Amino acid sequence: GDSVTQMEGPVTLSEEAFLTINCTYTATGYPSLFWYVQYPGEGLQLLLKATKADDKGSNKGFEATYRKETTSFHLEKGSVQVSDSAVYFCALSDNDNAGNMLTFGGGTRLMVKP
Amino acid sequence: EAGVTQSPTHLIKTRGQQATLRCSPISGHTSVYWYQQALGLGLQFLLWYDEGEERNRGNFPPRFSGRQFPNYSSELNVNALELEDSALYLCASKPTGNQPQHFGDGTRLSIL
Numbered sequence: 001g002d003s004v005t006q007m008e009g010p011v012t013l014s015e016e017a018f019l020t021i022n023c024t025y026t027a028t029g030y031p032s033l034f035w036y037v038q039y040p041g042e043g044l045q046l047l048l049k050a051t052k053a054d055d056k057g058s059n060k061g062f063e064a065t066y067r068k069e070t071t072s073f074h075l076e077k078g079s080v081q082v083s084d085s086a087v088y089f090c091a092l093s094d095n096d097n098a099g100n101m102l103t104f105g106g107g108t109r110l111m112v113k114p
Numbered sequence: 115e116a117g118v119t120q121s122p123t124h125l126i127k128t129r130g131q132q133a134t135l136r137c138s139p140i141s142g143h144t145s146v147y148w149y150q151q152a153l154g155l156g157l158q159f160l161l162w163y164d165e166g167e168e169r170n171r172g173n174f175p176p177r178f179s180g181r182q183f184p185n186y187s188s189e190l191n192v193n194a195l196e197l198e199d200s201a202l203y204l205c206a207s208k209p210t211g212n213q214p215q216h217f218g219d220g221t222r223l224s225i226l
Contacts, residue, residue, distance in 0.1 A: 034214060043118075043204055043217040051212065089157065093212075100208070101147065101170065102215060104157040 002027045006090045006105035013080055013112050021075040021108045023064075023090035031092040033057075033066055033073040034102070038087045047075075047088070080112045115140065118218035120205050126224045127195050135190040135221045139207030146188040147208075147215060148180065152201035160203075163188055192223070200225045 006023045013019060025031065032051045036044040048057030053068035062077045073090060090105040119138045127133050139146050148160040159172040163182035171178075177193040186207075192199055202222050206215035 032212065032214075036217070041219075043120075043219040044206075046214050046216065049214055093214075100212065100215075101159045101162060101172075102149075102157075102206075103159070106156045 002031070002092060002094050002103045004090050004092055004103055004105035006088075006108055008106070009087075009109035011108060011110050013110070015082055015112055015114050016079045017112075019075070019077040019080045019084075019110065021088055021090075021110070023073045023075065023105060025071050025073065025090075025092050027071075027092055027094055029094045031094050032100075033064070034091045034093070035062070035064055035073070035075050036089045036091060036104075038089065038107070040086075044089065080110070082112045082114055085110055085112045118205055118207050118216055120203075120218040120221050122221060123219070124222045124224070126226060128226050129195055129197060131195050133192045133195060133199075133223055135192075135203050135205075135223070137188045137190070137205030137207075137218060139186050139188070139205075140216055143207035143209050143216075144186055145208050145210070146182055146186065147206040148188070148190050149204045149206065150174075150201045151204060151220070152198070155201075157204070161190065195225050197225050199223060 003026045034049045035047040037047045048059045050057040050066035056065045087107045091102045093100045145164045162170045180190040182188045202220045204220045206217045208215045
């Protein structure tokens with residue numbers, strides 16, 4: 001079945017540091033890939049998405065590129081802020097299944113210190 | 115545009131009781147999904163409703179059930195509550211087609 005693996009946290013960075021959160025996936029079809037962010041006490045917010053190989057999703061300074069050859073979708077940001085502290089989830093939606101249910105990675109907690 | 119709204123925010127029950135959680139999707143969204151976020155277990159798909167019908171369910175026992183109403187809002191019912199049902203239950207909605215899901219803030223269910 002489908003699965004998503006992302007690096008375990010917590011990841012602790014100083015403000016303005018470079019961020020990478022690794023995400024790899026296994027899927028039988030051609031999935032769409034997503035990054036969601038969860039701030040404390042809140043639900044998940046869609047951060048960015050990519051629907052086919054070599055697509056780059058970007059939003060709020062975050063980027064991720066859909067790499068089919070390495071089955072990866074790593075999240076990057078050039079300069080993190082304290083307000084980026086949250087839990088980040090990588091997810092896939094298998095486009096071969098009609099419901100587009102999401103399969104999530106385990107989440108990575110990011111802590112940014114001033 | 116109003117987002118996905120869930121109620122109640124918190125719910126406290128005891129073992130053996132029944133819980134009902136509610137979700138209102140974004141206007142125009144016809145599909146509703148339920149996920150369980152339990153400590154240490156990550157996010158697990160529970161149920162998918164579309165056009166009033168249950169279309170798929172995850173690996174959960176039958177005491178987890180629900181329905182979708184004609185206005186596309188949804189209820190999740192959990193019967194015979196067990197301690198391990200304590201979790202954040204997230205509802206998501208999306209329109210027809212290959213579109214991303216949008217999530218509510220969840221209902222935190224605590225079983226004493």
